[in-house]
Amino acid sequence: MSNAVPGGATSAPEQEGHRLPTNVYPNLYELAIKTDLIASPPTFSGEALIHLDINKDSSEIQFHYHKTLTITHISISTSDLKTTSNLNLPLSNLKLNEENDFATLDLSSLPGGGLKQGQKSTKLFFRFESELKSAMHGYYRSEGDPDENGKKPIYGLTQFEATEARKAFPCWDEPLVKSKFSISMIAREKNTSLSNMPQVSEKPWKAPSNASIDNVFNENYELGSLLGGSVQLGKVEGQTEGKTEGKTEGKTEGKTESNEEGWKITKYETSPLMSTYLVAYASGEFVSLESAHHSKLTGKTVPLKIFATKDQIKQAQFGLDIKKWALPIYEEIFDIPYALPKLDTLVAHDFDAGAMENWGLITGRTTAYLYDPEKSPLSAKKRVAVVQCHELAHMWFGDIVTMKWWDNLWLNEAFATLMGELVILDRIWPEWKPRSEFLKTHLQGALDLDSQRSSHPIEVDCPDSNQIAQIFDAISYSKGASVLRMLASVVGEPTFLKGVSIYLKKHIYGNAETKDLWAGISEASGLDVAKIMKNWTLKVGFPVIKVEESGDGKIKLTQNRFLSTGDVKPEEDETLWYVPLEVATLDDSGKVSVDHKATLEERSTTYDLKGNDSFKLNAQTVGVYRVSYEPERLVKLGKEASKYTLEDRVGLLSDAATLARAGYSKTSGSLSLISEIVKGGEKEYLPWSQIGSSLSKLNGVWWEQSKEVKEALSKLRIDLFKPLIKNLGFDSKDKDELPEIKELRELVISTVAAAEDSEILKEIKERFEPFLKSNDDTKIPPDLQRTIFVNSIQHGGLEEYEKLLNVYNKPSNPSTKVDAMYALTSARDKSLLDRTFKMMGDGSVKDQDLYIFFFGLSANKYARRHIAEYFIKEYDTLMKRYPDGYGVNYLVKGAFSALSSHEDLKMVKDFFKDKDIRKYKSAVAQTCDSIQAAADWVQRDAGDVEQWLKEHKYL
Numbered sequence: 001m002s003n004a005v006p007g008g009a010t011s012a013p014e015q016e017g018h019r020l021p022t023n024v025y026p027n028l029y030e031l032a033i034k035t036d037l038i039a040s041p042p043t044f045s046g047e048a049l050i051h052l053d054i055n056k057d058s059s060e061i062q063f064h065y066h067k068t069l070t071i072t073h074i075s076i077s078t079s080d081l082k083t084t085s086n087l088n089l090p091l092s093n094l095k096l097n098e099e100n101d102f103a104t105l106d107l108s109s110l111p112g113g114g115l116k117q118g119q120k121s122t123k124l125f126f127r128f129e130s131e132l133k134s135a136m137h138g139y140y141r142s143e144g145d146p147d148e149n150g151k152k153p154i155y156g157l158t159q160f161e162a163t164e165a166r167k168a169f170p171c172w173d174e175p176l177v178k179s180k181f182s183i184s185m186i187a188r189e190k191n192t193s194l195s196n197m198p199q200v201s202e203k204p205w206k207a208p209s210n211a212s213i214d215n216v217f218n219e220n221y222e223l224g225s226l227l228g229g230s231v232q233l234g235k236v237e238g239q240t241e242g243k244t245e246g247k248t249e250g251k252t253e254g255k256t257e258s259n260e261e262g263w264k265i266t267k268y269e270t271s272p273l274m275s276t277y278l279v280a281y282a283s284g285e286f287v288s289l290e291s292a293h294h295s296k297l298t299g300k301t302v303p304l305k306i307f308a309t310k311d312q313i314k315q316a317q318f319g320l321d322i323k324k325w326a327l328p329i330y331e332e333i334f335d336i337p338y339a340l341p342k343l344d345t346l347v348a349h350d351f352d353a354g355a356m357e358n359w360g361l362i363t364g365r366t367t368a369y370l371y372d373p374e375k376s377p378l379s380a381k382k383r384v385a386v387v388q389c390h391e392l393a394h395m396w397f398g399d400i401v402t403m404k405w406w407d408n409l410w411l412n413e414a415f416a417t418l419m420g421e422l423v424i425l426d427r428i429w430p431e432w433k434p435r436s437e438f439l440k441t442h443l444q445g446a447l448d449l450d451s452q453r454s455s456h457p458i459e460v461d462c463p464d465s466n467q468i469a470q471i472f473d474a475i476s477y478s479k480g481a482s483v484l485r486m487l488a489s490v491v492g493e494p495t496f497l498k499g500v501s502i503y504l505k506k507h508i509y510g511n512a513e514t515k516d517l518w519a520g521i522s523e524a525s526g527l528d529v530a531k532i533m534k535n536w537t538l539k540v541g542f543p544v545i546k547v548e549e550s551g552d553g554k555i556k557l558t559q560n561r562f563l564s565t566g567d568v569k570p571e572e573d574e575t576l577w578y579v580p581l582e583v584a585t586l587d588d589s590g591k592v593s594v595d596h597k598a599t600l601e602e603r604s605t606t607y608d609l610k611g612n613d614s615f616k617l618n619a620q621t622v623g624v625y626r627v628s629y630e631p632e633r634l635v636k637l638g639k640e641a642s643k644y645t646l647e648d649r650v651g652l653l654s655d656a657a658t659l660a661r662a663g664y665s666k667t668s669g670s671l672s673l674i675s676e677i678v679k680g681g682e683k684e685y686l687p688w689s690q691i692g693s694s695l696s697k698l699n700g701v702w703w704e705q706s707k708e709v710k711e712a713l714s715k716l717r718i719d720l721f722k723p724l725i726k727n728l729g730f731d732s733k734d735k736d737e738l739p740e741i742k743e744l745r746e747l748v749i750s751t752v753a754a755a756e757d758s759e760i761l762k763e764i765k766e767r768f769e770p771f772l773k774s775n776d777d778t779k780i781p782p783d784l785q786r787t788i789f790v791n792s793i794q795h796g797g798l799e800e801y802e803k804l805l806n807v808y809n810k811p812s813n814p815s816t817k818v819d820a821m822y823a824l825t826s827a828r829d830k831s832l833l834d835r836t837f838k839m840m841g842d843g844s845v846k847d848q849d850l851y852i853f854f855f856g857l858s859a860n861k862y863a864r865r866h867i868a869e870y871f872i873k874e875y876d877t878l879m880k881r882y883p884d885g886y887g888v889n890y891l892v893k894g895a896f897s898a899l900s901s902h903e904d905l906k907m908v909k910d911f912f913k914d915k916d917i918r919k920y921k922s923a924v925a926q927t928c929d930s931i932q933a934a935a936d937w938v939q940r941d942a943g944d945v946e947q948w949l950k951e952h953k954y955l
């Protein structure tokens with residue numbers, strides 16, 4: 001595989017060799033996992049009794065396990081009509097290919113030379129062990145915050161998606177290979193163990209002294225009996241590191257327990273058929289809150305719990321409540337009951353992703369599930385709601401019906417995003433306007449990423465785990481959800497959801513792929529959905545629709561692929577999308593009507609405006625495309641904008657700014673549109689947020705322009721935003737203030753402060769002062785906390801820094817900790833910045849949080865070059881710290897993507913030229929595309945912007 005920085009979409013190596021053969025599949029895993037949290041380092045050991053279906057005569061079988069897992073015993077039992085034979089296999093029969101985690105087990109020593117097709121009662125036994133590493137993948141350990149004695153709670157939990165179950169036990173680690181799971185957890189008596197299914201029994205446990213591998217297939221063998229003694233890491237006789245050769249005695253090691261504290265074994269019910277990536281378990285000192293879901297469909301009650309460490313449980317109530325509110329709505333929409341007898345959530349201190357939809361045991365970060373009604377900002381509340389609703393959607397979409405392979409990951413993620421972050425949110429919290437906010441949280445991000453040359457189609461070939469890990473991106477989540485939203489608007493949302501229900505019922509407990517979803521929605525709608533959607537999911541990119549006015553009451557509309565660098569080559573521009581045009585027209589009385597029937601399916605078409613002089617495409621911004629108007633039309637639309645909807649204004653502003661950045665139009669045109677919309681009296685948060693984001697992108701890329709130009713850009717922002725503060729103030733006027741007012745206030749004050757308005761900075765200083773001097777935070781409204789923290793360090797000194805370092809070390813809630821991180825990264829003073837950089841490598845920053853430091857530092861123009869240099873200097877250390885590559889994706893973007901010159905681009909490309917970037921190839925390509933687009937933009941439009949600023953008296 002090439003290590004060079006790629007210019008195109010990811011190429012697809014041969015699928016061959018990346019999928020397990022189908023000759024033997026498991027149908028049931030019996031697992032016993034023993035967790036020793038007191039051992040140093042903490043360890044786990046386990047036994048797996050895997051029941052197999054033999055589909056073909058086989059003299060060897062293949063499955064997955066990872067080299068970090070040490071297999072110590074293997075045995076197999078088979079029977080035909082007459083006899084049963086049990087055979088202990090030497091470890092030398094097992095060969096591991098470390099490249100793809102494929103293990104091959106030689107079974108030729110079985111009577112008859114192997115397994116026979118259809119052979120009944122074939123069971124495979126493994127005993128295995130490993131360190132419980134702080135890896136955030138596989139079965140790993142997490143550390144809580146220190147208690148009053150400075151002791152940190154330690155616990156174990158799993159994260160198996162996408163291909164990490166193989167780090168915890170030997171398995172067929174592919175989503176298509178569904179099995180039942182019967183799990184037992186062995187833990188210290190004081191610990192609570194959790195798994196996907198409800199507990200059936202819990203009793204004291206002691207390893208029987210006479211346990212032997214010779215009787216693991218006996219009826220009365222209790223799984224886990226060989227797990228006595230402490231794990232001797234790396235001490236398996238004859239085994240070299242990462243390989244399983246040689247031989248181990250088939251007996252318990254008979255070592256003494258690491259201490260006298262007692263053990264217990266907890267058994268769980270057997271699960272329904274489930275993919276390995278959804279298996280979960282955990283063990284530690286947890287406490288819980290409990291509520292219940294009463295299913296209208298089944299009449300049954302499903303207990304709902306949320307688990308956390310003792311110090312955090314009081315902030316978990318809201319996270320728990322959401323399950324109770326959302327489950328009945330999901331059941332009603334899908335017309336399928338929640339499938340398991342219980343649903344737990346576990347809040348974790350170390351978590352790589354945001355959260356994970358393990359069936360019956362959802363897990364996630366503290367910021368994803370903890371909320372303090374007194375002290376947390378609205379954004380934290382929304383985050384908990386969004387994440388919990390997203391994961392709950394997966395209980396159906398993903399968990400009951402699972403994609404066949406990772407190339408259809410988008411089916412899981414796009415759907416959970418659409419349901420959890422739009423449909424359900426809109427039913428529970430309509431006041432948050434989630435339908436409109438979707439433009440900001442997903443559509444824009446999707447269009448941004450997908451406008452890069454390095455983007456990939458929604459359905460993307462991903463043969464191996466390197467590629468699989470990289471498709472958990474805005475294309476699978478946000479573009480996927482955006483095209484589903486567009487489809488829902490074409491067929492109507494109730495019909496869309498009916499089609500989804502048909503799809504789920506048809507594939508319940510099984511696997512499916514994209515065409516199956518289209519078939520369900522086609523059945524509900526009578527439309528050929530596969531034809532409409534084909535190029536949206538199978539082809540990279542999206543179109544820009546060019547509008548040309550001929551003056552005869554007709555417009556010519558042409559579609560072409562849109563690239564952020566504005567340099568589409570003919571061979572990149574061959575796709576024609578099915579584009580719902582959604583033409584909105586404005587009549588003389590100011591009434592808007594929308595033509596929902598018009599589509600563009602060819603390269604171009606003409607559209608008759610039927611005498612209307614005022615029109616706009618992509619009404620409500622439902623389409624996944626950009627619209628490029630003639631400059632005069634854009635000015636006219638700016639003046640009429642208040643007559644169109646909020647979503648229309650957001651779309652207009654966003655299209656204009658993006659097209660200017662890509663060179664399809666001038667930045668001055670986008671600035672004039674902003675002026676017009678502000679002059680029209682814009683009041684709503686989302687258009688203002690779009691204006692803020694367009695100007696902050698301009699400001700970010702213009703960071704190395706002259707001081708005068710930068711000051712003029714600040715004046716512009718102050719001029720536009722500051723007048724709003726008069727009405728908004730710093731404090732809420734009443735308790736029931738609308739959410740969007742809180743958000744607008746936060747946006748306006750942070751923007752004016754970023755533009756360094758002295759009056760606002762003075763007020764921020766005064767509000768921070770009581771907190772600094774006497775820990776009195778009553779003058780710091782939760783929604784403004786981040787802005788106040790960040791500006792206090794930016795314009796303060798050592799005292800402010802020390803104060804917020806304390807907050808970071810002892811935060812009152814998870815979002816406050818994140819606010820403190822952003823503050824520590826926004827220092828301007830070199831000695832303070834040096835301290836922040838030092839923290840990143842001295843154990844003060846959790847692996848899960850390092851990317852926040854990177855993003856904070858890259859947003860700080862006093863640290864932007866420094867963070868790029870840091871990445872280069874610390875490259876080897878960072879690679880060791882994130883061996884799986886997941887975290888590195890964010891670090892690459894954080895380190896480099898705010899740079900904006902052609903020299904920077906060359907520097908980044910040169911740096912990665914000789915590196916093995918397989919695990920974060922997309923991040924490098926996307927970063928290079930961003931720098932290129934920014935560098936081209938500033939080169940092309942610096943004069944145009946300067947001119948506009950002069951004309952408008954800012955310069």
Ligand SMILES: [Zn+2]
Pocket residue numbers: 357390391394412413416
């Ligand atoms: Zn998800």
